[in-house]
Amino acid sequence: MTVITVLPFLASAVFVMAADYRPGPEAQRGDGVPQGKVTEHSWNECKAFPGTIRSYWVYVPAQYDGRKPANLMVFQDGGGFVRDKGHTRVPIVFDNLIHKGDMPVTVGLFVNPGSIPGSEPGSQSRRNRAYEYDTVSADYANFIIDELLPTVVKEHKLKLTEDSAGRVICGNSSGGIAAFTAAWYRSEFFGCVVSHIGSFTNIRGGYVYPALIRKSENKNIRVFLQEGRRDLDNLHGSWPLSNKEVASALAYKGYDYRIVWGEDGHGGRHGGAIFPDTVRWIFRPKAEVVPKKTPQPKIPDYKLTADSMPNPRHPRGKVTKHIHQSKIFAGTKREYFVYVPAQYDAAKPACVMVFQDGHAYLKEDGEVRASVVFDNLIAKGEMPVTIGIFINPGHRGKEFPESRWKANNRSYEYDSLSDEYARFLLEEILPEVEQDYNLSKKASDRAICGASSGGICAFTVAWERPHEFSKVYSMIGSFTNIRGGHVYPSWIRKTSPKPVKVFLEDGRNDLDNDHGNWPLANEQMASAFAFASWDFKFVYGEGKHNLKHGGVLLPEALRWLWADHLKKK
Amino acid sequence: MAQDMPLSQILIPGERWELVECMFGFTDAPTADDQGNFYVSDMKEGLYRINSKGEMAPFLKPIPGISGMKFGPKGKKLYACRAKTRELVEIDLQASAIKVLAKEVRPNDLVVTHKGFLYFTETPKKQVTFYNLNTGEMKAADVGITAPNGICLSPDQGTLVVSDFKGPHCWAFRVEPDGSLKHKQPYMTMRSKGVPTAERELLPTFRSSCRGDGMITDAFGRYYVATELGVQYFDPTGRISGVIPGPLGIRGMTSVTFAGPDLEYLYATCFTHLYRLKTKTRGVLYQNGPQAYPPKK
Numbered sequence: 001m002t003v004i005t006v007l008p009f010l011a012s013a014v015f016v017m018a019a020d021y022r023p024g025p026e027a028q029r030g031d032g033v034p035q036g037k038v039t040e041h042s043w044n045e046c047k048a049f050p051g052t053i054r055s056y057w058v059y060v061p062a063q064y065d066g067r068k069p070a071n072l073m074v075f076q077d078g079g080g081f082v083r084d085k086g087h088t089r090v091p092i093v094f095d096n097l098i099h100k101g102d103m104p105v106t107v108g109l110f111v112n113p114g115s116i117p118g119s120e121p122g123s124q125s126r127r128n129r130a131y132e133y134d135t136v137s138a139d140y141a142n143f144i145i146d147e148l149l150p151t152v153v154k155e156h157k158l159k160l161t162e163d164s165a166g167r168v169i170c171g172n173s174s175g176g177i178a179a180f181t182a183a184w185y186r187s188e189f190f191g192c193v194v195s196h197i198g199s200f201t202n203i204r205g206g207y208v209y210p211a212l213i214r215k216s217e218n219k220n221i222r223v224f225l226q227e228g229r230r231d232l233d234n235l236h237g238s239w240p241l242s243n244k245e246v247a248s249a250l251a252y253k254g255y256d257y258r259i260v261w262g263e264d265g266h267g268g269r270h271g272g273a274i275f276p277d278t279v280r281w282i283f284r285p286k287a288e289v290v291p292k293k294t295p296q297p298k299i300p301d302y303k304l305t306a307d308s309m310p311n312p313r314h315p316r317g318k319v320t321k322h323i324h325q326s327k328i329f330a331g332t333k334r335e336y337f338v339y340v341p342a343q344y345d346a347a348k349p350a351c352v353m354v355f356q357d358g359h360a361y362l363k364e365d366g367e368v369r370a371s372v373v374f375d376n377l378i379a380k381g382e383m384p385v386t387i388g389i390f391i392n393p394g395h396r397g398k399e400f401p402e403s404r405w406k407a408n409n410r411s412y413e414y415d416s417l418s419d420e421y422a423r424f425l426l427e428e429i430l431p432e433v434e435q436d437y438n439l440s441k442k443a444s445d446r447a448i449c450g451a452s453s454g455g456i457c458a459f460t461v462a463w464e465r466p467h468e469f470s471k472v473y474s475m476i477g478s479f480t481n482i483r484g485g486h487v488y489p490s491w492i493r494k495t496s497p498k499p500v501k502v503f504l505e506d507g508r509n510d511l512d513n514d515h516g517n518w519p520l521a522n523e524q525m526a527s528a529f530a531f532a533s534w535d536f537k538f539v540y541g542e543g544k545h546n547l548k549h550g551g552v553l554l555p556e557a558l559r560w561l562w563a564d565h566l567k568k569k
Numbered sequence: 570m571a572q573d574m575p576l577s578q579i580l581i582p583g584e585r586w587e588l589v590e591c592m593f594g595f596t597d598a599p600t601a602d603d604q605g606n607f608y609v610s611d612m613k614e615g616l617y618r619i620n621s622k623g624e625m626a627p628f629l630k631p632i633p634g635i636s637g638m639k640f641g642p643k644g645k646k647l648y649a650c651r652a653k654t655r656e657l658v659e660i661d662l663q664a665s666a667i668k669v670l671a672k673e674v675r676p677n678d679l680v681v682t683h684k685g686f687l688y689f690t691e692t693p694k695k696q697v698t699f700y701n702l703n704t705g706e707m708k709a710a711d712v713g714i715t716a717p718n719g720i721c722l723s724p725d726q727g728t729l730v731v732s733d734f735k736g737p738h739c740w741a742f743r744v745e746p747d748g749s750l751k752h753k754q755p756y757m758t759m760r761s762k763g764v765p766t767a768e769r770e771l772l773p774t775f776r777s778s779c780r781g782d783g784m785i786t787d788a789f790g791r792y793y794v795a796t797e798l799g800v801q802y803f804d805p806t807g808r809i810s811g812v813i814p815g816p817l818g819i820r821g822m823t824s825v826t827f828a829g830p831d832l833e834y835l836y837a838t839c840f841t842h843l844y845r846l847k848t849k850t851r852g853v854l855y856q857n858g859p860q861a862y863p864p865k866k
Contacts, residue, residue, distance in 0.1 A: 123727025484773020
């Protein structure tokens with residue numbers, strides 16, 4: 001009885017709590033709180049962005065006396081932040097917090113994005129917001145610091161702090177990434193960033209920050225990020241995943257940063273609701289960053305299935321070894337192995353599956369046991385008769401290194417954003433194997449697989465030659481910035497879908513290093529495939545950077561990738 | 570964001586590039602009229618017209634060497650860049666007569682506003698040149714883009730955009746009442762191919778150019794540019810919004826335009842081959858005058 005009456009109420013209460021962020025008591029006018037002065041201005045002779053016009057507002061707190069230098073906080077899309085009835089109500093919050101002594105005396109500068117009005121009635125203005133905010137360059141910071149601010153200081157007779165820790169830049173959405181960009185390029189000026197629902201996505205290349213942060217010397221900046229779990233997922237990117245990646249890069253490098261997650265979508269209300277606390281945090285005294293200790297992960301003991309065990313009833317294929325000297329990767333040589341199933345019939349073109357780091361897949365007591373899996377699945381009719389080509393990475397030098405993972409041309413071949421490796425396969429390796437075997441040349445009959453850098457390499461081949469390779473299995477794929485592979489999610493979202501099936505495997509405890517965060521990078525790939533309607537499957541385990549989980553999944557991946565062949569029968 | 574313009578607004582699932590013709594010497598200068606006709610130049614042979622029924626026939630007497638053309642105000646005359654003879658010409662459709670407007674120029678591609686302001690790119694001179702059809706006045710409108718190539722207008726004809734064949738940007742200008750171009754800005758950045766480097770860099774290296782060539786706009790204010798990666802398009806705020814790779818096996822793409830009964834086909838001139846792709850969007854004809862965008866349906 002009670003359940004029936006209470007449940008609807010509870011459900012609605014939960015909904016309201018999740019989405020109803022409002023300005024709190026510190027964003028209301030209080031009795032006896034001195035009010036600062038807000039003045040409105042326009043900037044119509046812009047040098048940094050010629051032809052643009054814009055409004056800006058200056059807030060000078062009542063407590064500012066001209067003797068002690070004040071702090072500074074700059075806001076993008078300033079019109080939204082300065083309004084008394086807006087999402088954040090900055091002047092009211094500042095009045096209250098300065099009065100309480102919770103923040104230093106701080107001048108607010110609220111700047112709108114520019115636009116170039118049409119030259120005649122009927123012609124629309126050229127909106128400059130994305131250009132100013134989303135471009136990864138110093139241009140916007142230079143405009144604020146070198147062009148606008150000197151005039152503001154002069155006209156209002158202001159004395160501002162010389163300490164970068166007292167100069168904050170804040171914005172929502174593209175204004176958020178603009179705040180980060182300004183501090184990134186002019187960290188000697190802006191020491192603090194507040195980004196709400198920041199667009200660290202590929203609007204105009206902003207997806208690079210996680211990669212840039214990881215591989216650049218630390219800047220002297222403090223970063224506050226607010227993001228919502230229901231934020232945008234569109235052609236430019238996934239906002240929640242991209243903010244996670246920025247936070248992960250800041251954590252990896254030991255920055256003084258904080259990320260606050262809410263339940264909202266792409267709006268200013270959550271950032272506005274928590275703004276008083278944000279201001280207290282951003283102006284708090286210098287704090288030592290204590291790296292968080294991550295607890296030892298519990299990783300399941302992934303066990304191979306019967307499909308990966310030799311079965312005496314299934315005939316075994318033969319493996320032969322070859323040495324190849326490459327023309328495209330001039331000066332390199334490598335071994336490769338050709339697996340030919342017992343069912344191969346020279347009269348019928350066989351399907352092909354290429355593996356990078358071929359040495360890792362053929363050990364019969366190894367983690368992947370590809371030849372055993374092929375024997376079993378082909379015998380059971382769960383995959384077509386397929387010739388496996390297991391190629392090692394290229395090496396320059398007399399002797400191969402003991403560990404073939406360390407072949408010295410591996411990263412160049414596997415991680416580069418180019419079609420060289422695809423051409424190497426199509427112009428060198430496949431023709432060589434085709435001299436001995438009847439291989440199908442149809443894209444639907446060709447699959448490609450690899451792990452780590454071999455995984456991104458497999459994807460790159462299909463990306464560059466979707467009409468030659470249509471099936472990809474990537475394990476623990478390095479879609480990170482080893483050589484720019486972090487760009488793929490952005491490219492996938494803004495490119496016509498390609499006729500390629502992708503089976504993507506990764507583990508939550510995969511690598512987090514200078515090149516990137518592997519689990520997040522693979523989540524970005526899966527998220528981009530979903531947005532762009534690719535035919536893909538993402539299996540996310542708990543594993544580290546090894547072949548265990550991916551090896552266990554090989555039979556499942558093969559059945560899924562080759563399913564189109566089984567239907568035909 | 571309401572102004573977002575993903576590929577799903579353009580592409581029709583299942584529709585692919587369709588080969589229209591492959592007998593050209595070198596094809597370029599695609600354009601359209603409001604009768605559903607599509608026009609294209611074979612640089613070696615002359616002009617062709619494809620009517621709304623898909624029938625192709627030579628158009629006018631053979632005029633070889635045209636690399637860019639558009640109709641003038643109200644579609645009465647055709648204006649063209651004759652790259653080979655270094656002439657800017659006016660073609661009278663009724664009389665089939667050619668009038669040379671300017672000699673000793675290096676025209677590549679052009680656009681004409683409803684006011685009779687003609688702008689053409691002179692790629693080797695790094696110049697965009699203004700020619701006033703009303704007065705015959707000719708002057709440089711912009712100098713400095715590395716290799717100005719494609720050229721187009723926003724649907725309201727207030728913004729002019731030029732692609733750089735040897736650089737990363739498409740440049741936006743405001744068209745002034747007197748025809749001069751102002752407020753030049755590298756408003757759009759094209760995607761280009763990665764360049765593998767022997768050493769690992771901080772960030773990947775990309776080619777400085779993706780061969781940005783012919784351009785066109787649609788009724789929603791999107792800007793399209795033919796590049797070596799395919800057709801790239803930008804929303805009216807300059808944000809790259811999609812890359813549509815070209816047809817399989819082409820050697821390159823020289824230009825794009827919308828044509829067809831509802832201007833719904835995106836035509837791409839690809840050296841010897843001409844392709845088209847049916848889309849969900851529709852083009853805009855500058856000769857019909859300024860149009861507010863996005864259209865009110």
